Amino acid sequence: MNLTSRMTAHFRDAIGVIELSMSDLAEPLSAAVELMFSALANNGKILACGNGGSAADAQHFIAELVGRFERERLPLAGIALNTDTAILTAVGNDYGFEEIYQRQVGALGQPGDVLVILSTSGNSPNVMRAIEAAHDRDMHVVALTGRNGGQVGPLLGPQDVHLCVPDDRTMRIQEVHGLLLHAMCDGIDALLLGDTE
Template identity: 75%
Template sequence: MDMTSRMASHFTDAVQAFEDSRTALVDPLAQAVDLMFAALANNGKILACGNGGSAADAQHFIAELVGRFERERLPLAGIALNVDTSIMTAVGNDYGFDEIFERQVNALGQAGDVLVCISTSGNSANVLRAVGAAHERDMHIVALSGKDGGVLGELMTSNDVHLCVPHDRTMRIQEVHILLLHALCDGIDALLLGDSE
């Protein structure tokens, strides 16, 4: 395959990943918007976590909530659990890397809050432990994963929403995750600002 064809194949593959995700994820995406809006409307907050590219996505999502998405509105309560290097290195050093999100959920999470956890494989140990801590605190989970959902999918309850991208390549899963996060922001804003569209 020549380089031009190789580059073109990325677009073809991405379009298919987006189409498959639209079919599979529109309904749970709408459920996730409702879950997050309910938390925010009841003085709750959204916590988010992930590793690597998923950490960047978690931080990006929270920035859209606290700052703004496309329109002016009041800031929304959100915390990215992967941005405080002092907490992450202290907990990682003293307790282990697997506890860096769990301890923050235990410190900051309250009943009715939402934990957005992002893991392309669904098998990140520190994310899984954060889910366990969130469930113990009667929080809801919105999980973004891919492939077969991994262990993360098995941890979801009827009170949670699992947005599992139906694709096996990490890059495609991450690309769809960005779309899902932007769609969540748009949905929350639509409910906050009373859009009827």
């Protein structure tokens, strides 16, 4: 296979995963948007977290909420839990890496807030503990995973939304996660601006 054919195969593979995701995830994605809009409309906030590339995606998502997405609007309340190096290193050093998000959710989360977690494997211990902390605070969880959801799936309750990308490759899962996050931003803006037709 030459290099151009290899690159073309990436586009075809990505298109296939996006089409499968569209079929599987459009309905729960709408539910996630409504959940987050409800939290924001009732003076709640969105907390987001992940590791590695998923941490970057969490940060990107919150930047779109606090800044703006495609249209001008008021800033929306959101915090990326993976951005404060003092908290991450203090909690990681004193309590362990598994606690870095759990303690922040316990400190910042309020009933009615939404925790958005991103984990391509669904097996990140620090993310799973964040979910447990969110449930302890009567928060909802929107989980973006892949690989059949891993250990995150069983932690979620009927009040939560699971967006599990139907693929096993990290790059494909992260590509769809980016699409899902942008769709969430657009959906929240559409509800805020009364533009849902």
